[in-house]
Amino acid sequence: MSILANPLTLAPEDRRNAARSLYWRGWSYGQIAEELQLNRDTVKSWGRRDRWDEASSIRKLEDCLETRLMVLICKEKKTEADYVELDALRRQVESLAKVRRYEAPGGHSGDLNDKVANRNSGERKPKAKKNHFTAEQAQQLEDHFLGQMFGYQETWWANLNRRTRMILKSRQIGATYYFAFEALMDAIKSGRNQIFLSASKAQAHQFRNYIVGFAKLVGVTLSGDPMLITSDLRPEGEAAAELHFLGTNFRTAQGRSGNFYFDEFFWVHGFEELNKVASAMATHTKWRKTYFSTPSTVAHLAYPYWTGERRNKRKKKADRVEIDTSHAALKDGRECEDGIWRQIVTVHDAIESGFNLVDLDELHDDHPDDEFANLFGCIFVDDSLSAFKFNDLVALGCDSEVEWTDFNPDSARPYGERPVWAGYDPQNSEEGDNAALVIVAPPTEQGGTFRILERHQLRGLDFEQQADFIKAMVSRYNCTYLGIDATGVGAGVYQLLAKPGSPIRGVTKIEYSLEVKATMVMKAQNVVRRGRLSFDLGHLDVVSSFISIKKTITDSGRNTTFKAGRGGDDGHADIAWAVMHTLINEPLDGREAPKSTMEIL
Structure with a gap:
């Protein structure tokens, strides 16, 4: 497969440069000719005339750096790692330029060392302040983001000085991204602390x-955590704005004050207690409180805050207010009767206001x-009918990240040689559900x-692709058990993984x-009730998956069973079933599992 989309579309000079670059990377004339769809003798002639073999090591390095820089510069969405690499490559280019000046006629040691070259020069530039924004940098940053906001984000920006905001929002519309920017700009401009x-x-x-x-x-x-930020927009000598990044362990949050942003507050445990601490951070009227989340269930402790019911319970009848929390009332955002701005x-x-990063038909296909x-x-x-x-x-x-000190997801062996169990709920192509693999x-x-x-x-994977994926994931662990639903497509996955010589x-x-x-x-109910299951708080899909399992009556009307949206209207529960495939490897009484594997028929 060619590394170029269509080599024939390149201009002659571009193809010649591409050939030279590949040659300096160790490709043979024949390989280059095949890659660029050229005659081998043509490539060889270019190399002889342009003296590719006589090029210096510096020239070859410059070509390599140029190629990588162009790839990164043209990348539309850059990660933090991309910016770090761009900076490193830029420094390499500068270093090579210094070496070239040194090797040229009249070159001297000052060409290699800026300190030597400039030690007798005029006035030195002041050293850049750490974590500091100039007025120009602050304006550039604000202009950049104000020019690319979607309509609903512009509404949030217009209401950023509200004392309290509560926003119920769709998943994956850039809320965390936006509020990170809003908080940074406020820290730069006002010097106020920001707590996340x-x-x-x-x-x-x-x-x-x-x-x-x-x-x-x-x-x-x-850099820093907490991160201290100063700017030219604030009086010199004023205390730096502090940015604190906290989990929901309320004990780590006590004693701080500032604007706070509460992400996915409808999915945290112990909301009442945590919210007491969070609200105390913003006791002074100069601080702002922003809550934003996708919805969970009506049973969550934050739900009465959203509806205003909790406030009314503490008020006399004459002081109670009715708050309309319907979509029609809050679509454009409004300050409600209790003083809270809701949207x-x-x-x-989001799509109506310009959001163009999702395919609505695809989302409907992927989710019942x-x-x-939800x-x-x-x-x-x-969740009243949920199991x-x-x-x-x-x-x-x-x-x-804090509690599991024996687990490092970025390591080649995340859990070392300690045993793990895996569970797999295969994709049934006829019913259109997802597949799920869990490592427990x-x-x-x-x-x-x-x-x-x-x-x-x-x-969208066939049984062989599903089996290959499982092998790749499980190979990083010492897996001693893998439970697979062997009905439908799962039968093929099971046969491939269970055959003699399988690495699992x-x-x-x-x-x-x-x-x-x-x-x-x-x-699973017993394990959950006894608090014997644990997962990262950020894995909201685990909770959603279990909730979607409901007790129902079979088609015959004679028996009860548990159902969860295999292409129906109850929502996917593939992660929950995969987890249950591992839990069942332990006997119901919780005693030590038998040494041999088992087959449930």
């Missing part, structure tokens, strides 16, 4: 990553109606905790029946 609360430390650090990236756009490198932004609202309504339509879930309760599940979340650390002692280390969802041990067939499903749910 999220379900986990890792999720809070997403704010930090965005802010660091924003600053790099105008040549400022930010609902569905994915349809009620799941789409994730993208800002509709709360009623699992939201508040029980959300209480199981933890800050894995089993309890290290009787009655201990199952930890969901990783979860992955797949769509303990591959176990699970064939669904009413009894098997009931047993798995009963086991």
Whole structure:
């Protein structure tokens, strides 16, 4: 496959330069000719006439740097790592330019060392201040973002000085991205502290990553946690604005004050207690409070805050207010009767105001109606019919980055050589559901905790591709058990993974029946009720997946079963079923599992 989309579209000089670049990277004349669709003798003639073999090492390095720089510069969406690499490559180009000046006639040591060259020069430039923005940089940053905001973000910007904002929003419309920018600009302009609360430390650090990236756009490198920011827009000597990035451990949040941003507040455990601490941070009227989240369930402790019901319970009848929290009332945002500015932004609202980063038809294809309504339509879930309760599940979340010191997801062996179990719920192409793979650390002692280390969802893969994906993920662990639903497409996945010579041990067939499903749910309910399951607070899809499992009556009307949207209207539960495939490997009484693998028929 060619590395070029169509070599024949290149201008002759561009093809000649491309050939030279490949030659300096070690390609043969024949390989270059095949890659660029040229005659081998033509390529060889270019090399002889342009003296490719006589080029200096510096010239070859310059060509390599130029090629990589062009790739990164043309990349439309750059990551933080891309900016770091761009900076490193720029320094390399500067270094090579100094070497060239030194080797040229009349070159001297000052060409290699700026300090030597400039030590007798005129007035020195003052050293750039750390974490500091000039007035020009602040204006450049603001102009950049104001020019690319979507309509609903412009509404948030217009209302940034509201004392309290509560925003119910669709998933993946850039809320965290926007509020990171808003907070940074406020810190630069006003010098006020900014505090970011999220379900986990890792999720809070997403704010930090965005802010660091924003600053790099105008040549400022930010560091520190807490991050201290100064600017020319504030009086000299005034205290720096502090940016704190916190998880939901309220003890780490006490004693700070500033504007606070509470991300996904409808998904945190212990909202009442945490909100007391968060509100105390913004006691002074100069501080602002911003809550934003996708909806979870009507049972969440934050729901009465959203509806105003909690306020009314503390008021005399004459002082109570009725707050209309319908989409029609809050679509454009408004200050409600309790003084809180509320807004609902569905994915349809976002698209109407210019948001063009999603394909609506694709979202509908990937999510059944009620799941789409919850994730993208800002509709709360009623979990009264669910086999699992939201508040029980959300209480199981933890800050894995802080608490799981024996797990490093970025390592080649994330959990070392300690054993893990895996569960797989295959994709059934006929019913249109997703597939899910989970990696679970089993309890290290009787009655201990199952930890969901990783979860992955797949769509659009045949059984062989699904098997290859499982092998790739599981190969990073010492996996001693893999439970697979072997019905439908899963039968093919199971056969490929269970055949002799498979690198995965303990591959176990699970064939669904009413009894098997009931047993798995009963086991999972027991594990959840006893608090024996743990996952990162940021993995909201784990909670959603379990909630979507509902108790229902079979078509015959004679038995009860558990159903969860296999292409229907109840929402996908593939992650939950995959987790239950691992939990069932432990006996119902929680005692030590048998040494041999099992087959559930």
